[in-house]
Amino acid sequence: MGNALRFYIDGSWVDPVSPTSLEVTNPADETLAGTISLGSGADVDRAVIAARRAFEHFGFGPKAERVSLLRRIVEVYERRYEEIAEAITLEMGSPISFSRSVQAHFGRERFKQAADLLEAYDLEHMVASSRIIREPIGVCGFITPWNWPMNQIASKVAYGLAAGCTIVWKPSEISPLSAIILTEIIEEAGAPAGVFNMIQGDGPGVGAALASHPDIDMISFTGSTRAGVMVAKAAADTVKRVHQELGGKSANIILPDADLETAVRDGVLRCFTNTGQSCQAPTRLLVQEDQLAAAVEIARKAALSVRIGHPSDPETKMGPLVSAMQFARVQEMIEAGIAEGATLVAGGPGRPKGFDKGYYVSPTVFSDVRNDMRIAREEIFGPVVVIIAYRDEDEAIAIANDSEYGLAGYIASRDVERARRIARRIRAGRIYINMAPPRGDVPFGGYKKSGNGREQGVFGFEDFLEVKAVLGYEPA
Known part of the structure; x- marks a missing residue:
């Protein structure tokens, strides 16, 4: 996997600022599955600068361009579907039949659903003489878990891109191999430079830097409730939107x-x-x-x-x-x-x-x-x-x-x-x-300590949007 030791920032695969390697273990036999680099706050800074610059164009461009990007992602995903399934099995031990029929499938479906939703969604409407406008929230930091590598990632990335947000993403360091493939898919699909950025790393090195970064407008986290509390505290000083899917005991x-x-x-x-x-x-x-x-x-x-x-x-x-x-x-x-x-x-x-x-x-x-x-x-x-x-x-x-x-x-x-x-x-x-x-196509998210906000469907899409009211848009 040629990009395993690099990050994807501003449209290019780049070396970490301060390289530190981490071995990925195959849980089935405890052998080496691969080696990745761990990032740092310096890598996050580079990615956020790129995402902020890209947002000024991507976030306010024609809706049709985002629909087209999502559909191209689906096309490339289809070609690399088996690679994704095999990577998930290697990195987290999901049975190959389940990786093919469910794990990889869910990721592809989220991109399809986001494209269909965006195409039909009305981002503006009138209330009397006022115009209600839904706009992308801005630069989003995504921290995703290892247990559903494609579903949980695509539930954020697909809908974030659909909304017009730009992204800095930290996949789990436990299941990073499928993340590299998805990043290559988005690159091949032609995402503009800076729109999508991926940095491997752990919570203290990259996750905390994302949550506290002053130029990130929203942090979306999926993981344990304990870690979610830490993310929320780190985000509080910058008053960014905090979006979380946490633990459960159903x-x-x-x-x-x-x-x-x-x-x-x-x-x-x-x-x-x-x-x-x-x-x-x-x-x-x-x-x-x-x-x-x-x-x-x-x-x-x-x-x-x-x-x-x-x-x-x-x-x-x-x-x-x-x-x-x-x-x-x-x-x-x-x-x-x-x-x-x-x-x-x-x-x-x-x-x-x-x-x-x-x-x-x-x-x-x-x-x-x-x-x-x-x-x-x-x-x-x-x-x-x-x-x-x-x-x-x-x-x-x-x-x-x-x-x-x-x-x-x-x-x-x-x-x-x-x-x-x-x-x-x-x-x-x-x-x-x-x-x-x-x-x-229906919302997913919890009450109480299971988090806040929703993913998937129209509610998940709208969580990546700000709402603006323009009064006097038409003469009274």
């Missing part, structure tokens, strides 16, 4: 009238998707107390059915966790659940049988869980489901809402009207009824 309420077998199985398997490394995973499974024993057995069988394997194997359904640090975190939380007195139904500590290297964990299910236990309150970010019993509907809703997070919620019921009513009572930004599939 409840999955299985109502007594649901098809228990299907609802529990699908909920458990959805939690294990992406090796449980999804902020909106349905990690708290809430079942009516009379159905607890049956639900536990269904969950146990679902966990045992998951095929764990090397991510390059097309038959693998669950690969490793992304890193040694994440492996240690999940192990700690599994041990905490046992120590707190929860019943281990499936999985447990250590690697699965037959694995002596790589960051593999067993799909794990706990029952007899109280909502005040660590495993019910903290985001584990691994394939761990906790089963909590409830007496009635009101208690189920109370348990679901008894969380500092509010990213997503899930409801299973044969009575759709009942599910809709409960959806209105759950304090979360996205609610899935009967395991509805995710969509990129």
